[in-house]
Amino acid sequence: MKYYSIGEASxxxxxxxxxxxYYEKKGLLPLIERDEAGRRLFSEDQITLLEIVIYLKNTHMPISGIKQYVDWVVEGDNTTERRLEMMKNHKQAVLAEIxxxxxxxxKIDVKITRYTKRIQDRKEQK
Amino acid sequence: MKYYSIGEASxxxxxxxxxxxYYEKKGLLPLIERDEAGRRLFSEDQITLLEIVIYLKNTHMPISGIKQYVDWVVEGDNTTERRLEMMKNHKQAVLAEIxxxxxxxxKIDVKITRYTKRIQDRKEQK
DNA sequence: TGTTGACTTAAACCATAGTTTAAGTCGTAT
DNA sequence: ATACGACTTAAACTATGGTTTAAGTCAACA
Incomplete structure:
Protein backbone atom coordinates (compact mmCIF):
# COMPACT_ATOMS: atom_id res chain seq x y z
CA MET A 1 0.00 0.00 0.00
CA LYS A 2 1.50 3.30 -1.06
CA TYR A 3 1.87 6.23 1.23
CA TYR A 4 2.22 9.85 0.15
CA SER A 5 4.32 12.48 1.83
CA ILE A 6 2.85 15.94 2.27
CA GLY A 7 5.06 17.12 -0.59
CA GLU A 8 3.64 14.48 -2.91
CA ALA A 9 0.07 15.27 -1.87
CA SER A 10 0.80 18.94 -2.40
CA TYR A 22 -4.23 23.80 7.91
CA TYR A 23 -6.92 21.35 6.75
CA GLU A 24 -5.59 18.68 9.04
CA LYS A 25 -5.62 21.10 11.96
CA LYS A 26 -9.20 22.01 11.17
CA GLY A 27 -10.21 18.35 11.25
CA LEU A 28 -10.76 17.88 7.52
CA LEU A 29 -8.08 15.20 7.33
CA PRO A 30 -8.41 12.97 10.40
CA LEU A 31 -6.34 9.97 11.43
CA ILE A 32 -3.26 10.84 9.39
CA GLU A 33 -0.42 8.46 10.32
CA ARG A 34 3.15 9.58 10.97
CA ASP A 35 6.51 7.95 10.36
CA GLU A 36 9.15 7.62 13.09
CA ALA A 37 10.28 11.16 12.42
CA GLY A 38 6.76 12.58 12.84
CA ARG A 39 6.19 13.16 9.14
CA ARG A 40 2.69 12.75 7.76
CA LEU A 41 1.89 9.62 5.76
CA PHE A 42 -1.20 9.82 3.58
CA SER A 43 -2.80 6.51 2.64
CA GLU A 44 -4.67 6.08 -0.63
CA ASP A 45 -7.93 6.48 1.29
CA GLN A 46 -6.74 9.71 2.78
CA ILE A 47 -5.64 11.01 -0.58
CA THR A 48 -9.15 10.20 -1.79
CA LEU A 49 -10.61 12.07 1.17
CA LEU A 50 -8.36 15.04 0.43
CA GLU A 51 -9.66 14.99 -3.13
CA ILE A 52 -13.24 15.13 -1.82
CA VAL A 53 -12.32 17.99 0.49
CA ILE A 54 -10.95 19.83 -2.54
CA TYR A 55 -14.11 19.23 -4.56
CA LEU A 56 -16.22 20.54 -1.72
CA LYS A 57 -13.93 23.53 -1.37
CA ASN A 58 -14.10 24.16 -5.13
CA THR A 59 -17.86 24.35 -4.80
CA HIS A 60 -17.56 26.80 -1.90
CA MET A 61 -18.64 24.62 0.95
CA PRO A 62 -17.35 26.32 4.13
CA ILE A 63 -14.68 24.57 6.21
CA SER A 64 -17.27 23.99 8.95
CA GLY A 65 -19.48 22.13 6.48
CA ILE A 66 -16.64 20.02 5.13
CA LYS A 67 -15.70 19.22 8.73
CA GLN A 68 -19.23 18.01 9.46
CA TYR A 69 -19.12 15.81 6.37
CA VAL A 70 -15.75 14.34 7.30
CA ASP A 71 -16.92 13.71 10.86
CA TRP A 72 -19.83 11.75 9.44
CA VAL A 73 -17.53 9.75 7.16
CA VAL A 74 -15.41 8.82 10.17
CA GLU A 75 -18.51 7.97 12.19
CA GLY A 76 -19.41 5.34 9.62
CA ASP A 77 -22.30 3.81 7.75
CA ASN A 78 -25.04 4.94 10.06
CA THR A 79 -24.50 8.51 8.84
CA THR A 80 -25.19 7.71 5.18
CA GLU A 81 -28.63 9.36 5.23
CA ARG A 82 -27.24 12.54 6.72
CA ARG A 83 -24.42 12.65 4.21
CA LEU A 84 -26.86 12.09 1.37
CA GLU A 85 -29.07 14.89 2.64
CA MET A 86 -26.08 17.18 2.94
CA MET A 87 -24.80 16.45 -0.55
CA LYS A 88 -28.25 16.95 -2.06
CA ASN A 89 -28.61 20.30 -0.32
CA HIS A 90 -25.13 21.29 -1.31
CA LYS A 91 -25.82 20.38 -4.92
CA GLN A 92 -28.83 22.69 -4.94
CA ALA A 93 -26.76 25.50 -3.45
CA VAL A 94 -24.08 25.02 -6.08
CA LEU A 95 -26.62 24.98 -8.91
CA ALA A 96 -28.10 28.20 -7.54
CA GLU A 97 -24.68 29.80 -7.42
CA ILE A 98 -23.86 28.72 -10.95
CA LYS A 107 -24.93 41.42 -18.11
CA ILE A 108 -21.18 41.44 -18.43
CA ASP A 109 -21.58 40.21 -21.99
CA VAL A 110 -23.83 43.18 -22.67
CA LYS A 111 -20.96 45.42 -21.56
CA ILE A 112 -18.52 43.56 -23.78
CA THR A 113 -20.81 44.01 -26.77
CA ARG A 114 -21.34 47.70 -26.06
CA TYR A 115 -17.66 48.47 -25.58
CA THR A 116 -16.75 46.50 -28.69
CA LYS A 117 -19.26 48.48 -30.76
CA ARG A 118 -18.06 51.77 -29.35
CA ILE A 119 -14.50 50.97 -30.32
CA GLN A 120 -15.57 49.85 -33.79
CA ASP A 121 -17.56 53.04 -34.30
CA ARG A 122 -14.58 55.13 -33.35
CA LYS A 123 -12.41 53.35 -35.88
CA GLU A 124 -14.94 53.98 -38.64
CA GLN A 125 -15.18 57.63 -37.60
CA LYS A 126 -11.53 58.21 -38.47
CA MET B 1 -35.50 62.50 -12.30
CA LYS B 2 -36.04 60.10 -9.45
CA TYR B 3 -33.66 59.75 -6.56
CA TYR B 4 -33.39 56.72 -4.31
CA SER B 5 -32.65 56.73 -0.62
CA ILE B 6 -30.21 54.19 0.75
CA GLY B 7 -33.20 52.28 2.16
CA GLU B 8 -34.80 52.09 -1.28
CA ALA B 9 -31.56 50.98 -2.90
CA SER B 10 -31.11 48.39 -0.18
CA TYR B 22 -19.10 50.11 2.69
CA TYR B 23 -19.06 50.08 -1.11
CA GLU B 24 -19.23 53.84 -1.21
CA LYS B 25 -16.36 54.09 1.26
CA LYS B 26 -14.33 51.72 -0.91
CA GLY B 27 -14.91 53.92 -3.93
CA LEU B 28 -17.28 51.61 -5.79
CA LEU B 29 -20.04 54.23 -5.73
CA PRO B 30 -18.50 57.63 -6.46
CA LEU B 31 -20.13 61.02 -6.66
CA ILE B 32 -23.18 60.17 -4.58
CA GLU B 33 -25.15 63.34 -3.87
CA ARG B 34 -26.56 64.24 -0.47
CA ASP B 35 -29.69 66.10 0.59
CA GLU B 36 -29.59 69.01 3.05
CA ALA B 37 -29.55 66.55 5.96
CA GLY B 38 -26.55 64.68 4.55
CA ARG B 39 -28.54 61.66 3.39
CA ARG B 40 -27.39 59.84 0.26
CA LEU B 41 -29.37 60.40 -2.94
CA PHE B 42 -28.86 57.79 -5.63
CA SER B 43 -29.64 58.86 -9.17
CA GLU B 44 -30.86 56.39 -11.78
CA ASP B 45 -27.35 56.25 -13.19
CA GLN B 46 -25.94 55.44 -9.79
CA ILE B 47 -28.52 52.74 -9.24
CA THR B 48 -27.41 51.30 -12.56
CA LEU B 49 -23.79 51.46 -11.44
CA LEU B 50 -24.71 49.75 -8.18
CA GLU B 51 -26.36 47.03 -10.21
CA ILE B 52 -23.15 46.54 -12.20
CA VAL B 53 -21.14 46.44 -8.98
CA ILE B 54 -23.47 43.69 -7.78
CA TYR B 55 -23.07 41.69 -10.98
CA LEU B 56 -19.32 41.93 -10.72
CA LYS B 57 -19.49 40.92 -7.07
CA ASN B 58 -21.77 37.98 -7.95
CA THR B 59 -19.09 36.77 -10.31
CA HIS B 60 -16.42 37.12 -7.59
CA MET B 61 -14.53 40.08 -8.87
CA PRO B 62 -12.56 41.46 -5.88
CA ILE B 63 -13.42 44.91 -4.54
CA SER B 64 -10.09 46.19 -5.86
CA GLY B 65 -11.02 45.07 -9.38
CA ILE B 66 -14.48 46.60 -9.21
CA LYS B 67 -12.85 49.81 -7.97
CA GLN B 68 -10.55 49.89 -10.96
CA TYR B 69 -13.49 49.40 -13.29
CA VAL B 70 -15.51 52.17 -11.62
CA ASP B 71 -12.51 54.50 -11.74
CA TRP B 72 -12.32 53.91 -15.47
CA VAL B 73 -16.04 54.56 -15.89
CA VAL B 74 -15.62 57.87 -14.09
CA GLU B 75 -12.55 58.71 -16.16
CA GLY B 76 -14.67 58.52 -19.28
CA ASP B 77 -14.67 57.32 -22.86
CA ASN B 78 -10.93 57.14 -23.32
CA THR B 79 -10.89 54.10 -21.00
CA THR B 80 -13.24 52.03 -23.15
CA GLU B 81 -10.47 49.76 -24.42
CA ARG B 82 -9.22 49.06 -20.92
CA ARG B 83 -12.72 48.31 -19.68
CA LEU B 84 -13.32 46.00 -22.63
CA GLU B 85 -10.07 44.17 -21.94
CA MET B 86 -10.98 43.84 -18.27
CA MET B 87 -14.46 42.52 -18.95
CA LYS B 88 -13.14 40.01 -21.47
CA ASN B 89 -10.55 38.75 -19.01
CA HIS B 90 -13.11 38.63 -16.26
CA LYS B 91 -15.48 36.65 -18.44
CA GLN B 92 -12.80 34.05 -19.04
CA ALA B 93 -12.11 33.83 -15.32
CA VAL B 94 -15.81 33.37 -14.59
CA LEU B 95 -16.16 30.68 -17.24
CA ALA B 96 -13.16 28.88 -15.74
CA GLU B 97 -14.70 29.06 -12.31
CA ILE B 98 -18.04 27.76 -13.54
CA LYS B 107 -17.94 14.14 -8.25
CA ILE B 108 -20.55 15.21 -5.74
CA ASP B 109 -23.18 13.58 -7.92
CA VAL B 110 -21.19 10.35 -7.76
CA LYS B 111 -21.47 10.55 -3.97
CA ILE B 112 -25.20 11.19 -4.18
CA THR B 113 -25.67 8.16 -6.40
CA ARG B 114 -23.56 5.96 -4.16
CA TYR B 115 -25.31 7.01 -0.95
CA THR B 116 -28.72 6.64 -2.57
CA LYS B 117 -27.86 3.08 -3.66
CA ARG B 118 -26.52 2.18 -0.25
CA ILE B 119 -29.72 3.31 1.39
CA GLN B 120 -31.85 1.47 -1.17
CA ASP B 121 -29.83 -1.72 -0.64
CA ARG B 122 -30.35 -1.50 3.07
CA LYS B 123 -34.09 -1.17 2.65
CA GLU B 124 -34.20 -4.25 0.43
CA GLN B 125 -32.10 -6.14 2.95
CA LYS B 126 -34.83 -5.84 5.58
C1' DT C 1 31.36 15.82 8.92
C1' DG C 2 28.70 19.24 7.37
C1' DT C 3 25.32 21.08 4.66
C1' DT C 4 21.20 20.51 1.85
C1' DG C 5 16.25 19.37 1.37
C1' DA C 6 12.15 17.79 3.19
C1' DC C 7 9.83 17.82 6.77
C1' DT C 8 7.92 19.35 11.87
C1' DT C 9 5.47 22.86 15.34
C1' DA C 10 2.97 26.84 17.46
C1' DA C 11 1.92 31.22 16.97
C1' DA C 12 1.69 35.31 14.65
C1' DC C 13 0.24 37.51 10.75
C1' DC C 14 -2.51 38.73 6.59
C1' DA C 15 -6.28 39.83 3.17
C1' DT C 16 -10.97 40.07 2.12
C1' DA C 17 -15.46 41.47 2.86
C1' DG C 18 -18.25 43.03 5.30
C1' DT C 19 -21.09 43.93 10.19
C1' DT C 20 -21.83 46.06 14.43
C1' DT C 21 -21.74 49.66 17.73
C1' DA C 22 -22.46 54.04 19.75
C1' DA C 23 -23.78 58.42 19.50
C1' DG C 24 -26.14 61.67 16.99
C1' DT C 25 -29.42 64.35 13.40
C1' DC C 26 -33.68 64.95 10.97
C1' DG C 27 -38.71 64.94 9.51
C1' DT C 28 -43.09 63.49 10.44
C1' DA C 29 -47.06 61.32 12.73
C1' DT C 30 -49.63 61.26 17.45
C1' DA D 1 -43.95 68.17 22.71
C1' DT D 2 -42.26 63.89 21.87
C1' DA D 3 -41.34 59.75 20.13
C1' DC D 4 -40.40 57.07 16.17
C1' DG D 5 -38.18 55.69 11.86
C1' DA D 6 -34.79 56.63 8.63
C1' DC D 7 -30.84 58.19 8.19
C1' DT D 8 -25.62 59.82 9.48
C1' DT D 9 -20.46 58.85 11.15
C1' DA D 10 -16.01 56.65 12.65
C1' DA D 11 -14.13 53.00 14.58
C1' DA D 12 -14.15 48.64 16.39
C1' DC D 13 -15.22 44.10 15.62
C1' DT D 14 -16.10 39.61 13.20
C1' DA D 15 -15.62 35.61 10.17
C1' DT D 16 -13.26 33.08 6.80
C1' DG D 17 -9.43 30.95 4.87
C1' DG D 18 -5.46 30.63 4.74
C1' DT D 19 0.13 32.14 4.83
C1' DT D 20 4.28 33.18 7.07
C1' DT D 21 7.75 32.88 10.50
C1' DA D 22 11.11 30.99 13.49
C1' DA D 23 13.23 27.40 15.40
C1' DG D 24 14.05 22.75 15.12
C1' DT D 25 14.58 17.45 13.46
C1' DC D 26 16.17 14.09 10.38
C1' DA D 27 18.11 11.45 6.30
C1' DA D 28 21.08 11.39 2.59
C1' DC D 29 24.71 12.96 -0.22
C1' DA D 30 29.63 15.16 -1.10
Missing part, protein backbone atom coordinates in the same frame (compact mmCIF):
# COMPACT_ATOMS: atom_id res chain seq x y z
CA UNK A 11 2.18 18.28 -5.88
CA UNK A 12 -0.64 15.89 -6.81
CA UNK A 13 -3.38 18.44 -6.16
CA UNK A 14 -1.33 21.54 -6.69
CA UNK A 15 -2.12 23.07 -3.33
CA UNK A 16 0.42 24.41 -0.80
CA UNK A 17 1.64 22.14 1.96
CA UNK A 18 0.61 24.82 4.41
CA UNK A 19 -2.98 24.44 3.25
CA UNK A 20 -2.89 20.69 3.79
CA UNK A 21 -1.53 21.21 7.31
CA UNK A 99 -27.19 30.19 -12.08
CA UNK A 100 -26.45 33.47 -10.39
CA UNK A 101 -23.02 33.62 -11.98
CA UNK A 102 -24.39 32.70 -15.38
CA UNK A 103 -27.09 35.37 -15.17
CA UNK A 104 -24.58 37.99 -14.06
CA UNK A 105 -22.28 36.96 -16.86
CA UNK A 106 -25.02 37.84 -19.34
CA UNK B 11 -34.63 47.05 -0.74
CA UNK B 12 -34.32 47.10 -4.53
CA UNK B 13 -31.24 44.86 -4.56
CA UNK B 14 -31.84 43.11 -1.28
CA UNK B 15 -28.48 44.01 0.19
CA UNK B 16 -27.87 45.60 3.60
CA UNK B 17 -27.53 49.35 3.84
CA UNK B 18 -24.24 48.79 5.63
CA UNK B 19 -22.90 47.06 2.53
CA UNK B 20 -23.89 49.97 0.33
CA UNK B 21 -22.15 52.38 2.70
CA UNK B 99 -16.20 24.89 -15.24
CA UNK B 100 -14.37 24.02 -12.05
CA UNK B 101 -17.60 24.07 -10.09
CA UNK B 102 -19.40 22.00 -12.70
CA UNK B 103 -16.63 19.41 -12.77
CA UNK B 104 -16.55 19.23 -8.98
CA UNK B 105 -20.30 18.88 -8.93
CA UNK B 106 -19.99 15.73 -11.02
Missing amino acids: AKFNIPESTIR SLMTESLK | AKFNIPESTIR SLMTESLK
Whole structure:
Protein backbone atom coordinates (compact mmCIF):
# COMPACT_ATOMS: atom_id res chain seq x y z
CA MET A 1 0.00 0.00 0.00
CA LYS A 2 1.50 3.30 -1.06
CA TYR A 3 1.87 6.23 1.23
CA TYR A 4 2.22 9.85 0.15
CA SER A 5 4.32 12.48 1.83
CA ILE A 6 2.85 15.94 2.27
CA GLY A 7 5.06 17.12 -0.59
CA GLU A 8 3.64 14.48 -2.91
CA ALA A 9 0.07 15.27 -1.87
CA SER A 10 0.80 18.94 -2.40
CA ALA A 11 2.18 18.28 -5.88
CA LYS A 12 -0.64 15.89 -6.81
CA PHE A 13 -3.38 18.44 -6.16
CA ASN A 14 -1.33 21.54 -6.69
CA ILE A 15 -2.12 23.07 -3.33
CA PRO A 16 0.42 24.41 -0.80
CA GLU A 17 1.64 22.14 1.96
CA SER A 18 0.61 24.82 4.41
CA THR A 19 -2.98 24.44 3.25
CA ILE A 20 -2.89 20.69 3.79
CA ARG A 21 -1.53 21.21 7.31
CA TYR A 22 -4.23 23.80 7.91
CA TYR A 23 -6.92 21.35 6.75
CA GLU A 24 -5.59 18.68 9.04
CA LYS A 25 -5.62 21.10 11.96
CA LYS A 26 -9.20 22.01 11.17
CA GLY A 27 -10.21 18.35 11.25
CA LEU A 28 -10.76 17.88 7.52
CA LEU A 29 -8.08 15.20 7.33
CA PRO A 30 -8.41 12.97 10.40
CA LEU A 31 -6.34 9.97 11.43
CA ILE A 32 -3.26 10.84 9.39
CA GLU A 33 -0.42 8.46 10.32
CA ARG A 34 3.15 9.58 10.97
CA ASP A 35 6.51 7.95 10.36
CA GLU A 36 9.15 7.62 13.09
CA ALA A 37 10.28 11.16 12.42
CA GLY A 38 6.76 12.58 12.84
CA ARG A 39 6.19 13.16 9.14
CA ARG A 40 2.69 12.75 7.76
CA LEU A 41 1.89 9.62 5.76
CA PHE A 42 -1.20 9.82 3.58
CA SER A 43 -2.80 6.51 2.64
CA GLU A 44 -4.67 6.08 -0.63
CA ASP A 45 -7.93 6.48 1.29
CA GLN A 46 -6.74 9.71 2.78
CA ILE A 47 -5.64 11.01 -0.58
CA THR A 48 -9.15 10.20 -1.79
CA LEU A 49 -10.61 12.07 1.17
CA LEU A 50 -8.36 15.04 0.43
CA GLU A 51 -9.66 14.99 -3.13
CA ILE A 52 -13.24 15.13 -1.82
CA VAL A 53 -12.32 17.99 0.49
CA ILE A 54 -10.95 19.83 -2.54
CA TYR A 55 -14.11 19.23 -4.56
CA LEU A 56 -16.22 20.54 -1.72
CA LYS A 57 -13.93 23.53 -1.37
CA ASN A 58 -14.10 24.16 -5.13
CA THR A 59 -17.86 24.35 -4.80
CA HIS A 60 -17.56 26.80 -1.90
CA MET A 61 -18.64 24.62 0.95
CA PRO A 62 -17.35 26.32 4.13
CA ILE A 63 -14.68 24.57 6.21
CA SER A 64 -17.27 23.99 8.95
CA GLY A 65 -19.48 22.13 6.48
CA ILE A 66 -16.64 20.02 5.13
CA LYS A 67 -15.70 19.22 8.73
CA GLN A 68 -19.23 18.01 9.46
CA TYR A 69 -19.12 15.81 6.37
CA VAL A 70 -15.75 14.34 7.30
CA ASP A 71 -16.92 13.71 10.86
CA TRP A 72 -19.83 11.75 9.44
CA VAL A 73 -17.53 9.75 7.16
CA VAL A 74 -15.41 8.82 10.17
CA GLU A 75 -18.51 7.97 12.19
CA GLY A 76 -19.41 5.34 9.62
CA ASP A 77 -22.30 3.81 7.75
CA ASN A 78 -25.04 4.94 10.06
CA THR A 79 -24.50 8.51 8.84
CA THR A 80 -25.19 7.71 5.18
CA GLU A 81 -28.63 9.36 5.23
CA ARG A 82 -27.24 12.54 6.72
CA ARG A 83 -24.42 12.65 4.21
CA LEU A 84 -26.86 12.09 1.37
CA GLU A 85 -29.07 14.89 2.64
CA MET A 86 -26.08 17.18 2.94
CA MET A 87 -24.80 16.45 -0.55
CA LYS A 88 -28.25 16.95 -2.06
CA ASN A 89 -28.61 20.30 -0.32
CA HIS A 90 -25.13 21.29 -1.31
CA LYS A 91 -25.82 20.38 -4.92
CA GLN A 92 -28.83 22.69 -4.94
CA ALA A 93 -26.76 25.50 -3.45
CA VAL A 94 -24.08 25.02 -6.08
CA LEU A 95 -26.62 24.98 -8.91
CA ALA A 96 -28.10 28.20 -7.54
CA GLU A 97 -24.68 29.80 -7.42
CA ILE A 98 -23.86 28.72 -10.95
CA SER A 99 -27.19 30.19 -12.08
CA LEU A 100 -26.45 33.47 -10.39
CA MET A 101 -23.02 33.62 -11.98
CA THR A 102 -24.39 32.70 -15.38
CA GLU A 103 -27.09 35.37 -15.17
CA SER A 104 -24.58 37.99 -14.06
CA LEU A 105 -22.28 36.96 -16.86
CA LYS A 106 -25.02 37.84 -19.34
CA LYS A 107 -24.93 41.42 -18.11
CA ILE A 108 -21.18 41.44 -18.43
CA ASP A 109 -21.58 40.21 -21.99
CA VAL A 110 -23.83 43.18 -22.67
CA LYS A 111 -20.96 45.42 -21.56
CA ILE A 112 -18.52 43.56 -23.78
CA THR A 113 -20.81 44.01 -26.77
CA ARG A 114 -21.34 47.70 -26.06
CA TYR A 115 -17.66 48.47 -25.58
CA THR A 116 -16.75 46.50 -28.69
CA LYS A 117 -19.26 48.48 -30.76
CA ARG A 118 -18.06 51.77 -29.35
CA ILE A 119 -14.50 50.97 -30.32
CA GLN A 120 -15.57 49.85 -33.79
CA ASP A 121 -17.56 53.04 -34.30
CA ARG A 122 -14.58 55.13 -33.35
CA LYS A 123 -12.41 53.35 -35.88
CA GLU A 124 -14.94 53.98 -38.64
CA GLN A 125 -15.18 57.63 -37.60
CA LYS A 126 -11.53 58.21 -38.47
CA MET B 1 -35.50 62.50 -12.30
CA LYS B 2 -36.04 60.10 -9.45
CA TYR B 3 -33.66 59.75 -6.56
CA TYR B 4 -33.39 56.72 -4.31
CA SER B 5 -32.65 56.73 -0.62
CA ILE B 6 -30.21 54.19 0.75
CA GLY B 7 -33.20 52.28 2.16
CA GLU B 8 -34.80 52.09 -1.28
CA ALA B 9 -31.56 50.98 -2.90
CA SER B 10 -31.11 48.39 -0.18
CA ALA B 11 -34.63 47.05 -0.74
CA LYS B 12 -34.32 47.10 -4.53
CA PHE B 13 -31.24 44.86 -4.56
CA ASN B 14 -31.84 43.11 -1.28
CA ILE B 15 -28.48 44.01 0.19
CA PRO B 16 -27.87 45.60 3.60
CA GLU B 17 -27.53 49.35 3.84
CA SER B 18 -24.24 48.79 5.63
CA THR B 19 -22.90 47.06 2.53
CA ILE B 20 -23.89 49.97 0.33
CA ARG B 21 -22.15 52.38 2.70
CA TYR B 22 -19.10 50.11 2.69
CA TYR B 23 -19.06 50.08 -1.11
CA GLU B 24 -19.23 53.84 -1.21
CA LYS B 25 -16.36 54.09 1.26
CA LYS B 26 -14.33 51.72 -0.91
CA GLY B 27 -14.91 53.92 -3.93
CA LEU B 28 -17.28 51.61 -5.79
CA LEU B 29 -20.04 54.23 -5.73
CA PRO B 30 -18.50 57.63 -6.46
CA LEU B 31 -20.13 61.02 -6.66
CA ILE B 32 -23.18 60.17 -4.58
CA GLU B 33 -25.15 63.34 -3.87
CA ARG B 34 -26.56 64.24 -0.47
CA ASP B 35 -29.69 66.10 0.59
CA GLU B 36 -29.59 69.01 3.05
CA ALA B 37 -29.55 66.55 5.96
CA GLY B 38 -26.55 64.68 4.55
CA ARG B 39 -28.54 61.66 3.39
CA ARG B 40 -27.39 59.84 0.26
CA LEU B 41 -29.37 60.40 -2.94
CA PHE B 42 -28.86 57.79 -5.63
CA SER B 43 -29.64 58.86 -9.17
CA GLU B 44 -30.86 56.39 -11.78
CA ASP B 45 -27.35 56.25 -13.19
CA GLN B 46 -25.94 55.44 -9.79
CA ILE B 47 -28.52 52.74 -9.24
CA THR B 48 -27.41 51.30 -12.56
CA LEU B 49 -23.79 51.46 -11.44
CA LEU B 50 -24.71 49.75 -8.18
CA GLU B 51 -26.36 47.03 -10.21
CA ILE B 52 -23.15 46.54 -12.20
CA VAL B 53 -21.14 46.44 -8.98
CA ILE B 54 -23.47 43.69 -7.78
CA TYR B 55 -23.07 41.69 -10.98
CA LEU B 56 -19.32 41.93 -10.72
CA LYS B 57 -19.49 40.92 -7.07
CA ASN B 58 -21.77 37.98 -7.95
CA THR B 59 -19.09 36.77 -10.31
CA HIS B 60 -16.42 37.12 -7.59
CA MET B 61 -14.53 40.08 -8.87
CA PRO B 62 -12.56 41.46 -5.88
CA ILE B 63 -13.42 44.91 -4.54
CA SER B 64 -10.09 46.19 -5.86
CA GLY B 65 -11.02 45.07 -9.38
CA ILE B 66 -14.48 46.60 -9.21
CA LYS B 67 -12.85 49.81 -7.97
CA GLN B 68 -10.55 49.89 -10.96
CA TYR B 69 -13.49 49.40 -13.29
CA VAL B 70 -15.51 52.17 -11.62
CA ASP B 71 -12.51 54.50 -11.74
CA TRP B 72 -12.32 53.91 -15.47
CA VAL B 73 -16.04 54.56 -15.89
CA VAL B 74 -15.62 57.87 -14.09
CA GLU B 75 -12.55 58.71 -16.16
CA GLY B 76 -14.67 58.52 -19.28
CA ASP B 77 -14.67 57.32 -22.86
CA ASN B 78 -10.93 57.14 -23.32
CA THR B 79 -10.89 54.10 -21.00
CA THR B 80 -13.24 52.03 -23.15
CA GLU B 81 -10.47 49.76 -24.42
CA ARG B 82 -9.22 49.06 -20.92
CA ARG B 83 -12.72 48.31 -19.68
CA LEU B 84 -13.32 46.00 -22.63
CA GLU B 85 -10.07 44.17 -21.94
CA MET B 86 -10.98 43.84 -18.27
CA MET B 87 -14.46 42.52 -18.95
CA LYS B 88 -13.14 40.01 -21.47
CA ASN B 89 -10.55 38.75 -19.01
CA HIS B 90 -13.11 38.63 -16.26
CA LYS B 91 -15.48 36.65 -18.44
CA GLN B 92 -12.80 34.05 -19.04
CA ALA B 93 -12.11 33.83 -15.32
CA VAL B 94 -15.81 33.37 -14.59
CA LEU B 95 -16.16 30.68 -17.24
CA ALA B 96 -13.16 28.88 -15.74
CA GLU B 97 -14.70 29.06 -12.31
CA ILE B 98 -18.04 27.76 -13.54
CA SER B 99 -16.20 24.89 -15.24
CA LEU B 100 -14.37 24.02 -12.05
CA MET B 101 -17.60 24.07 -10.09
CA THR B 102 -19.40 22.00 -12.70
CA GLU B 103 -16.63 19.41 -12.77
CA SER B 104 -16.55 19.23 -8.98
CA LEU B 105 -20.30 18.88 -8.93
CA LYS B 106 -19.99 15.73 -11.02
CA LYS B 107 -17.94 14.14 -8.25
CA ILE B 108 -20.55 15.21 -5.74
CA ASP B 109 -23.18 13.58 -7.92
CA VAL B 110 -21.19 10.35 -7.76
CA LYS B 111 -21.47 10.55 -3.97
CA ILE B 112 -25.20 11.19 -4.18
CA THR B 113 -25.67 8.16 -6.40
CA ARG B 114 -23.56 5.96 -4.16
CA TYR B 115 -25.31 7.01 -0.95
CA THR B 116 -28.72 6.64 -2.57
CA LYS B 117 -27.86 3.08 -3.66
CA ARG B 118 -26.52 2.18 -0.25
CA ILE B 119 -29.72 3.31 1.39
CA GLN B 120 -31.85 1.47 -1.17
CA ASP B 121 -29.83 -1.72 -0.64
CA ARG B 122 -30.35 -1.50 3.07
CA LYS B 123 -34.09 -1.17 2.65
CA GLU B 124 -34.20 -4.25 0.43
CA GLN B 125 -32.10 -6.14 2.95
CA LYS B 126 -34.83 -5.84 5.58
C1' DT C 1 31.36 15.82 8.92
C1' DG C 2 28.70 19.24 7.37
C1' DT C 3 25.32 21.08 4.66
C1' DT C 4 21.20 20.51 1.85
C1' DG C 5 16.25 19.37 1.37
C1' DA C 6 12.15 17.79 3.19
C1' DC C 7 9.83 17.82 6.77
C1' DT C 8 7.92 19.35 11.87
C1' DT C 9 5.47 22.86 15.34
C1' DA C 10 2.97 26.84 17.46
C1' DA C 11 1.92 31.22 16.97
C1' DA C 12 1.69 35.31 14.65
C1' DC C 13 0.24 37.51 10.75
C1' DC C 14 -2.51 38.73 6.59
C1' DA C 15 -6.28 39.83 3.17
C1' DT C 16 -10.97 40.07 2.12
C1' DA C 17 -15.46 41.47 2.86
C1' DG C 18 -18.25 43.03 5.30
C1' DT C 19 -21.09 43.93 10.19
C1' DT C 20 -21.83 46.06 14.43
C1' DT C 21 -21.74 49.66 17.73
C1' DA C 22 -22.46 54.04 19.75
C1' DA C 23 -23.78 58.42 19.50
C1' DG C 24 -26.14 61.67 16.99
C1' DT C 25 -29.42 64.35 13.40
C1' DC C 26 -33.68 64.95 10.97
C1' DG C 27 -38.71 64.94 9.51
C1' DT C 28 -43.09 63.49 10.44
C1' DA C 29 -47.06 61.32 12.73
C1' DT C 30 -49.63 61.26 17.45
C1' DA D 1 -43.95 68.17 22.71
C1' DT D 2 -42.26 63.89 21.87
C1' DA D 3 -41.34 59.75 20.13
C1' DC D 4 -40.40 57.07 16.17
C1' DG D 5 -38.18 55.69 11.86
C1' DA D 6 -34.79 56.63 8.63
C1' DC D 7 -30.84 58.19 8.19
C1' DT D 8 -25.62 59.82 9.48
C1' DT D 9 -20.46 58.85 11.15
C1' DA D 10 -16.01 56.65 12.65
C1' DA D 11 -14.13 53.00 14.58
C1' DA D 12 -14.15 48.64 16.39
C1' DC D 13 -15.22 44.10 15.62
C1' DT D 14 -16.10 39.61 13.20
C1' DA D 15 -15.62 35.61 10.17
C1' DT D 16 -13.26 33.08 6.80
C1' DG D 17 -9.43 30.95 4.87
C1' DG D 18 -5.46 30.63 4.74
C1' DT D 19 0.13 32.14 4.83
C1' DT D 20 4.28 33.18 7.07
C1' DT D 21 7.75 32.88 10.50
C1' DA D 22 11.11 30.99 13.49
C1' DA D 23 13.23 27.40 15.40
C1' DG D 24 14.05 22.75 15.12
C1' DT D 25 14.58 17.45 13.46
C1' DC D 26 16.17 14.09 10.38
C1' DA D 27 18.11 11.45 6.30
C1' DA D 28 21.08 11.39 2.59
C1' DC D 29 24.71 12.96 -0.22
C1' DA D 30 29.63 15.16 -1.10
